[in-house]
Amino acid sequence: MAGTFSLRIVSPEGNVLKEDVEFAVIPGELGELGILPNHAPLIAGMDIGxxxxxxxxxxxxxAVAGGFVEVIENSAIVLADTAELSEDIDVARAQEARERAKKRLSTRTNEIDVRRAEYALRRAAARIEASVGKK
Incomplete structure (x- = not known):
């Protein structure tokens, strides 16, 4: 690959990453977005992934959950609702969160917020996937 571009990831907790990278794949709301150096300007919503x-x-x-990405002038800025570097993820905690969400969804009662449980399940799955390096 020829060249690099600046990738910056920011969450409400602060700056998560700022690196010059060769390529990025971002989980967009409508599918994955591949970003290369000198990419055309773009603004897109992000999904959990x-x-x-x-x-x-x-x-x-x-691991990211929601937010937006803006690509402009050989730079991609990710404004994520949450973002965790793979090396910072507590896998045991993510697995516990996944099991709790699965249990809530399997016992659907009127007290269970199904949407929230589904969100928690998807977020835990993304955290686990990012930590173990699966595609």
């Missing part, structure tokens, strides 16, 4: 990027030939991962 794993953001992947190439840094010095190695694939790195970040």
């Amino acid at each position: 794993v953001l992947r990027y190439n840094l010095n030939g190695a694939v790195k991962r970040v």
Whole structure:
């Protein structure tokens, strides 16, 4: 790949990442978005998932949930509702959250907020996927 572009990921907690990367795949609301150097300007909504990027030939991962991405002037800025670098993810905690959400969904009662449980399940799955490096 020829060249790099600036990838910046920001969440309400602060700056998560700022690197010059070779390639990025972002979980968009309508599917994955591939970003290369000198990409055309773009603004898109993001979904829950794993953001992947190439840094010095190695694939790195970040679990993200919601937000927006803006690509302009050889720079991609991700404004995420939540974002966690793969190395910062507590896998045991994510697995516990996944099991809690599955249990809530399997016992659907009037007290259960199904939408919230589904969101928690998808977010836990993304965190686990980012931490173990699965595609």
